[in-house]
Amino acid sequence: MTTMKAISQHTYGGTEVLQEIEIDRPSPGPSEVLVRVRAAGMNPTDWKHKRAGGLVGKLPLVLGWDVSGVVEAVGLGVTIHRVGDEVFGMLPYPHGVGAFAEYVVAPARALARKPAGIDHVQAGALPLAALTAWQALVDAADIQPGQRVLIHAAAGGVGHLAVQIAKERGAYVIGTASAPKHALLRELGADELIDYRTEDFTAIDPVDLVLDTVGGDTAMRSLETLKPGGQLITIAVMATPEALAEQAAARGVRAYQLLVEADQAGMRAIADLVTAGRLRAVVEAVFPLAEFAKGHDLGDTGRVTGKVVLTVP
Numbered sequence: 423m424t425t426m427k428a429i430s431q432h433t434y435g436g437t438e439v440l441q442e443i444e445i446d447r448p449s450p451g452p453s454e455v456l457v458r459v460r461a462a463g464m465n466p467t468d469w470k471h472k473r474a475g476g477l478v479g480k481l482p483l484v485l486g487w488d489v490s491g492v493v494e495a496v497g498l499g500v501t502i503h504r505v506g507d508e509v510f511g512m513l514p515y516p517h518g519v520g521a522f523a524e525y526v527v528a529p530a531r532a533l534a535r536k537p538a539g540i541d542h543v544q545a546g547a548l549p550l551a552a553l554t555a556w557q558a559l560v561d562a563a564d565i566q567p568g569q570r571v572l573i574h575a576a577a578g579g580v581g582h583l584a585v586q587i588a589k590e591r592g593a594y595v596i597g598t599a600s601a602p603k604h605a606l607l608r609e610l611g612a613d614e615l616i617d618y619r620t621e622d623f624t625a626i627d628p629v630d631l632v633l634d635t636v637g638g639d640t641a642m643r644s645l646e647t648l649k650p651g652g653q654l655i656t657i658a659v660m661a662t663p664e665a666l667a668e669q670a671a672a673r674g675v676r677a678y679q680l681l682v683e684a685d686q687a688g689m690r691a692i693a694d695l696v697t698a699g700r701l702r703a704v705v706e707a708v709f710p711l712a713e714f715a716k717g718h719d720l721g722d723t724g725r726v727t728g729k730v731v732l733t734v735p
């Protein structure tokens with residue numbers, strides 16, 4: 423059996439529990455492809471699962487849901503990708519994890535063709551965060567031109583892509599971010615910015631939609647910003663989601679949680695926006711796979727602007 427390098431953990435904890443090891447290279451089953459990983463975006467779910475199994479709940483664990491790479495082999499019945507194709511996508515969340523490795527197996531239909539105009543770092547940065555933004559704003563909220571949307575943590579992985587997708591859909595975008603990040607967000611299209619550290623975001627004129635990426639008190643207080651009939655979608659883990667939904671109902675608005683799903687149609691829509699020059703990932707840092715610890719430590723700060731990406735030479 424051929425082996426490969428992977429970043430694995432046998433216990434939960436800080437970055438010190440992660441180590442580069444040699445494991446068997448996987449083989450694609452029916453409807454699956456084996457991808458030679460060229461770049462893998464990092465997400466907060468990676469830092470969280472490092473500490474506690476979370477939704478995956480199994481050890482040993484190789485983290486990493488985002489992948490951009492080259493199809494190395496195809497399983498029985500795969501028609502949409504061929505060996506040598508450049509592809510990108512999100513492995514099925516939560517159990518498809520494993521992209522922080524030289525190779526990973528993915529369902530063929532979790533992946534789309536990588537836009538030719540971007541490199542693997544850009545492509546690897548996009549899937550999970552862009553799919554989350556797309557599924558929230560377009561699939562769930564069906565955001566319309568002229569609607570007002572409040573996006574929390576607008577400079578984060580999900581937020582900075584959500585700003586661009588909402589603008590592309592013709593919305594008026596208000597973002598929360600610390601002041602040093604406002605210039606970048608204006609460049610990405612945000613219409614109005616609030617420094618959540620010094621300003622009260624509930625003072626904005628009412629909005630049709632809130633995309634909450636922070637949770638807790640931020641989610642609860644965001645209900646105050648909604649117009650009657652408005653909606654709040656949270657992607658944060660809420661300790662009391664029922665309380666949020668109840669308070670929303672009492673105010674005549676709707677609040678609900680979203681969990682991102684692997685989605686080839688969404689990946690194709692994202693690829694089309696990228697190709698049209700309407701969507702790009704801001705990448706704060708790129709590290710080779712062997713320097714995974716730097717990526718994790720940066721992510722653990724909770725202050726990343728855009729994305730952090732690991733590359734596999």
Ligand SMILES: NC(=O)c1ccc[n+]([C@@H]2O[C@H](COP(=O)([O-])OP(=O)(O)OC[C@H]3O[C@@H](n4cnc5c(N)ncnc54)[C@H](OP(=O)(O)O)[C@@H]3O)[C@@H](O)[C@H]2O)c1
Binds near residue numbers: 581598682
């Ligand atoms: N449910 C799902 O399917 C799903 C999918 C994707 C992500 N998520 C979750 O959503 C959250 C956001 O993900 P992400 O990838 O965007 O995270 P991220 O990239 O780590 O977000 C970092 C950004 O958050 C900003 N920030 C931190 N606290 C803030 C606050 N109170 N108000 C406004 N901005 C704040 C920071 O900006 P400053 O430096 O200005 O503070 C930083 O730029 C995470 O908890 C993640 O696990 C869930």
